[in-house]
Structures are given as C-alpha cells and as structure tokens.
Amino acid sequence: MMEKLRKTALNLHNEFVQKWKKQGGKVVGYACTFIPEEILHAAGLLPFRLRGVGTTSVSIGDSYFGPVNCSLPKCMLQLAGQGAYAFLDGAILSNGCDSMRRLEECWRKASEDYPGTLPGYYEYFSVPHKAVDYSIDFYAQELTEMISTLEKHFKVTITAKALKKSIRVYNQGRLLLRKLDELRYRGEVPITGADAMAILIAGHAMPREEWGAMLKDILADLENTPPVSDHKKRLMLIGSANDDVDFINLIEDSSAIVVADTVCFGSRTYANLVDEKADPIPTLASHYLSNSICPRMLGCYKDRRSYIMDLVNKTAVDGVILQNVRFCDLHGSENGVLERDLEAAGIPCMRLEREYGPLVETGRIRMRLDAFVERIS
Numbered sequence: 001m002m003e004k005l006r007k008t009a010l011n012l013h014n015e016f017v018q019k020w021k022k023q024g025g026k027v028v029g030y031a032c033t034f035i036p037e038e039i040l041h042a043a044g045l046l047p048f049r050l051r052g053v054g055t056t057s058v059s060i061g062d063s064y065f066g067p068v069n070c071s072l073p074k075c076m077l078q079l080a081g082q083g084a085y086a087f088l089d090g091a092i093l094s095n096g097c098d099s100m101r102r103l104e105e106c107w108r109k110a111s112e113d114y115p116g117t118l119p120g121y122y123e124y125f126s127v128p129h130k131a132v133d134y135s136i137d138f139y140a141q142e143l144t145e146m147i148s149t150l151e152k153h154f155k156v157t158i159t160a161k162a163l164k165k166s167i168r169v170y171n172q173g174r175l176l177l178r179k180l181d182e183l184r185y186r187g188e189v190p191i192t193g194a195d196a197m198a199i200l201i202a203g204h205a206m207p208r209e210e211w212g213a214m215l216k217d218i219l220a221d222l223e224n225t226p227p228v229s230d231h232k233k234r235l236m237l238i239g240s241a242n243d244d245v246d247f248i249n250l251i252e253d254s255s256a257i258v259v260a261d262t263v264c265f266g267s268r269t270y271a272n273l274v275d276e277k278a279d280p281i282p283t284l285a286s287h288y289l290s291n292s293i294c295p296r297m298l299g300c301y302k303d304r305r306s307y308i309m310d311l312v313n314k315t316a317v318d319g320v321i322l323q324n325v326r327f328c329d330l331h332g333s334e335n336g337v338l339e340r341d342l343e344a345a346g347i348p349c350m351r352l353e354r355e356y357g358p359l360v361e362t363g364r365i366r367m368r369l370d371a372f373v374e375r376i377s
Helices: 002-010 015-022 037-042 059-065 071-082 098-113 133-154 160-184 193-202 208-222 245-252 280-290 301-315 329-344 362-376
Strands: 027-030 046-049 090-094 121-125 233-239 256-261 319-325 349-354
Touching: 002 015, 002 193, 002 208, 002 245, 015 027, 015 046, 027 037, 037 046, 037 133, 037 160, 037 280, 059 071, 059 098, 071 098, 090 098, 090 133, 098 121, 121 133, 133 280, 160 193, 160 208, 160 256, 160 280, 193 208, 193 245, 193 256, 233 245, 233 301, 233 329, 245 256, 245 362, 256 301, 301 329, 319 329, 319 362, 329 349, 349 362
Parallel strands: 027 046, 027 090, 090 121, 233 256, 233 319, 319 349
Antiparallel strands: none
C-alpha cells in the first residue's frame, strides 16, 4: 500500500485517476488549499491538487510568466502546455498568491497557442486576505457561485446533505492524519518524513475514501514498525508549498529526519475539523478562511508563529528548515521574520531558497543541509 501511495505522489498520471476516468468519472484540478475539496467531492467529482511534478523544462512557463517568477506555477503551466493535464475535466484557480493568480490568465492565454490544453470547465475563484465577518460572507458567496457553476457545467446537484456527508469523509481523513502525526512526534519515529509527505500528497490525488482505507491499514502497521530515526536529528519543515518527495529524501540523507511540517501540502490542511452539523456553506467559508496559517492572510503573523512554536515544543525538534521557492514573496519575507524569532527562542534555523521540485539544485542544497546538521550536533 505504501508503495502505491509513493507512486501516486511521484506521478501525475496515477492508477487511481486512470481507474476513475475509465469508470466515467470527472476530475477537477485545483491550485490552492483555499478551494474546499468537500464541494467537489459532494458533486461526485474527483478533486485533484494541481502540481508541477515531472517537468524537465520551463520553456512554456517562461514564455508567459517571464523568468523572474515563482517556478511552481511556471511548472504547472509547462505541464498544461505539454498536454500533461489532458485528463482534467475542469480546473479552479485562485489568488492564493500573485503568481497563482497570474496562472489563471497565463493558462487561458497559452491555450490559444496550444489548443486543447484548457479544460472545459475553467473558473477563477477569489479568496479574501482577511478573516473577518464581511470577508467570510464574501467567501461564502464565492462558494455558492462555485457550486452553481459546477452544477450547471457537470449537470449535477450539490445538496446540503451531500456536503455534510463530504465534510464527514474529509474530517475522518483529517483525524487519520493527526494519528500519523502522533506517530511522527514520538521519540522513536516509525516512518520517514518522505513517506509521510507521500501520504499527504496522495490524499489530494485519488478518491478520498480509498485513500482513507489505505491510510488506516498503514497506521495499523506502523504501530509495530521498528524506528527509522536512530541517531538522526529531528527537523521541522516550514515554508512554501512542497510536493517533492525527493526534496525530503535529500534532507533525510543528511543524518536527519523530518518529523513535522507547516508547508502547504502538510499540516495546514488538517489542523482543524469542519463542523459537521451546521449549515455547510457558511461553515466551510469560516473554516477555510479562519483556520489557515498561510502568510497570504493579513494580520495573523503572531498566530502563525504561535502555532509553529507549539509544534516545535510538541515534536522536540532539533532544528527548523525555513524553505521557500525562489521569488516566493510571501514565504520569502515571512521566513526572515520567523528565523529571527525562532533563533531568539533558542531554536536553530536554516533559511533555504530553492527552485521548485525537479529544478532543485541538489549539490548546493546537500552542502547546506550537511552544514546545518553539523551545527545542531
């Protein structure tokens, strides 16, 4: 089972999506954690988190974005232009950051030069940058509009009952991930950070119920698995979206193990549960906007710092890696402030700026990691 999840995390065209498509199912891609998977699930669609994995060039991305830009959306655009996202029946993009906002218009423009690369359902979803009453109301209106466009295009009906059922399914997944974290936080860790990341990524790329059943079995096996962390330094990973399992492997090759994270594919997605009994639309709006520790949200730095400090104490890490994709203004800026505050609290930190995924500079990063582990030893 773990090997299947690893393959799912490493490739776009995984066996679960292929099976879903063969059975006549529809797949809708989304680019940000602020787009509730529960809504797509309630529509009978397969939510698929857009990624840039598998790119070997960014020639198309550079043509529309330009070179001085985050390489994550450029890799996504590259894959779209190459037809790698042909399996998508729809895509929802948002203003997670300025680069992701531009992905929406760049993909639309690139589809004129690369016909057939734009999904039939293609929508932009606006997300507020503050979690106050009026912005939550606006966000709820956006969710209502999303539901309306999904119902119209895919000829489905998204009922409150279906939404509550989907919320329950995703809450069960969040609880399973919390159990996985409890195992990772132990003094003797039974799973590598790379495998834990593969589990997280796979959860956004396959049917949720099937993923949950597999994770239950994995958790049961891990209870009796020998530790993999002997004499390794315990690290926490913070910063930009990371769906690159090989990057975690690179960290763990340096006599270290990643036992916690706050990256976009990680604990941000399951730190809190959604209320299963209340009106689903306002509940989803309040949950997704009020419980995020993403630096795109204004006025919440102290909350994010407190969350990280609590996690550092809970996991007894030896150090923190503050990584960001080059030209990521949000994490690049905040990581500097976090480094100052964490170091002042006696927590060793390493700031690491890198290219996204397959463009990572392995030799330089390995040297930096080795030096950091030696420092905290």
